[in-house]
Amino acid sequence: MFEPVAHFGLYPFNTFGMDVEAAYFSSVRKEEELLELKNQDAYKQGIFVLGGGSNILFTKDVSAWVVRNEIKGIEKIKEDNAHVWLKVGAGEVWHLFVLYCVDNNYAGVENLSLIPGTVGAAPMQNIGAYGVEVKDVIESVRFFNIESGTFEEYNNEACQFGYRDSVFKRLLKGKVIITSVVFKLNKVPVYNTSYGNIQQELDAKGITELSIKAISDAVISIRSSKLPDPKVIGNAGSFFKNPEIPSSQYQQLKMKYPDMPGYKINETITKVPAGWLIEQCGWKGFRENDYGVHQHQALVLVNYSKARGAQIAALSERIMASVHDKFNIDLEREVQIV
Numbered sequence: 001m002f003e004p005v006a007h008f009g010l011y012p013f014n015t016f017g018m019d020v021e022a023a024y025f026s027s028v029r030k031e032e033e034l035l036e037l038k039n040q041d042a043y044k045q046g047i048f049v050l051g052g053g054s055n056i057l058f059t060k061d062v063s064a065w066v067v068r069n070e071i072k073g074i075e076k077i078k079e080d081n082a083h084v085w086l087k088v089g090a091g092e093v094w095h096l097f098v099l100y101c102v103d104n105n106y107a108g109v110e111n112l113s114l115i116p117g118t119v120g121a122a123p124m125q126n127i128g129a130y131g132v133e134v135k136d137v138i139e140s141v142r143f144f145n146i147e148s149g150t151f152e153e154y155n156n157e158a159c160q161f162g163y164r165d166s167v168f169k170r171l172l173k174g175k176v177i178i179t180s181v182v183f184k185l186n187k188v189p190v191y192n193t194s195y196g197n198i199q200q201e202l203d204a205k206g207i208t209e210l211s212i213k214a215i216s217d218a219v220i221s222i223r224s225s226k227l228p229d230p231k232v233i234g235n236a237g238s239f240f241k242n243p244e245i246p247s248s249q250y251q252q253l254k255m256k257y258p259d260m261p262g263y264k265i266n267e268t269i270t271k272v273p274a275g276w277l278i279e280q281c282g283w284k285g286f287r288e289n290d291y292g293v294h295q296h297q298a299l300v301l302v303n304y305s306k307a308r309g310a311q312i313a314a315l316s317e318r319i320m321a322s323v324h325d326k327f328n329i330d331l332e333r334e335v336q337i338v
């Protein structure tokens with residue numbers, strides 16, 4: 001039911017496993033229900049939209065009305081010889097949508113297999129992995145404007161996608177509820193195996209003929225072996241973005257730290273892996289009480305059991321300060337602190 005429930009525990013609804021409470025909570029399953037938002041007393045508390053809770057660190061109880069997006073449905077709305085357009089409900093689980101595409105031989109999202117969370121949150125931070133970003137396959141995003149109470153649609157350009165960034169994370173932050181996304185997928189796949197160890201994984205499996213499923217399976221294997229499963233250890237994936245620094249600064253640092261990896265973005269900007277910087281500062285495997293830095297992935301902060309969000313947020317500050325002191329590089333958080 002859409003009726004808000006007071007004092008609702010959010011523990012099962014965030015992958016960090018933070019035991020906090022929402023002042024009010026509702027699940028929304030149909031777009032029309034959103035038109036009722038303003039009629040409820042809880043609306044005065046403000047609205048916080050929740051998907052799968054896999055990119056959030058709750059540091060305290062949430063005073064807002066938490067609206068969890070559970071709008072489902074996958075609908076083929078258009079098709080030609082080369083492409084298919086799918087309209088997908090924002091509450092669909094992202095990975096199940098990827099598997100649907102794999103099963104139907106629709107290419108474009110296979111490299112994004114096994115990313116936790118919902119379809120509606122994917123445009124939010126322009127999710128990406130293994131050389132692919134979701135912006136490459138998004139045609140448009142439909143959302144409910146909380147203030148005006150109307151539905152709007154943005155095309156790809158209006159979404160202002162960037163690296164882990166979009167208009168929804170900036171100008172429209174907290175102001176809209178994404179209700180569906182239209183994806184333009186390829187019937188004729190263009191495979192991308194150049195990033196990470198996808199090719200290595202395919203070779204190890206003896207796969208010589210590429211397919212959408214082979215790539216998805218390879219990505220699933222790699223991710224399962226490398227990333228901590230939130231069901232076992234609370235986490236929200238990469239806690240920080242990979243910083244983009246002036247190439248001149250990178251060259252100077254490279255003289256001091258010859259092993260420092262860097263990926264040229266353009267003539268003037270180089271991207272540096274945040275995990276490497278954090279590891280160099282000695283944080284990998286750090287543990288204090290119930291929180292720490294994952295022993296195999298310096299980019300992932302973890303809750304071993306009963307850590308509080310404020311403790312993990314404070315740890316992230318300490319990490320940012322030490323990376324700044326050693327490299328004069330400012331890390332930016334990818335996870336939303338609430």
Ligand SMILES: Cc1cc2nc3c(=O)[nH]c(=O)nc-3n(C[C@H](O)[C@H](O)[C@H](O)COP(=O)(O)OP(=O)(O)OC[C@H]3O[C@@H](n4cnc5c(N)ncnc54)[C@H](O)[C@@H]3O)c2cc1C
Pocket residue numbers: 015048049050051052053054055056069090115116117118119120121122124125126127128129176177178179227228229230235236237238336
């Ligand atoms: C183990 C692990 C691995 C991960 N790997 C990756 C990765 O490879 N690449 C990557 O990009 N991310 C990765 N992530 C981060 C996360 O999975 C993504 O950011 C995902 O898109 C978050 O989806 P969600 O539904 O859980 O969003 P939530 O965490 O619920 O919300 C995230 C933000 O989006 C807002 N939001 C959510 N849904 C909506 C909506 N319908 N309308 C408006 N606003 C909304 C929320 O208010 C919040 O600000 C990983 C996380 C984990 C735990």
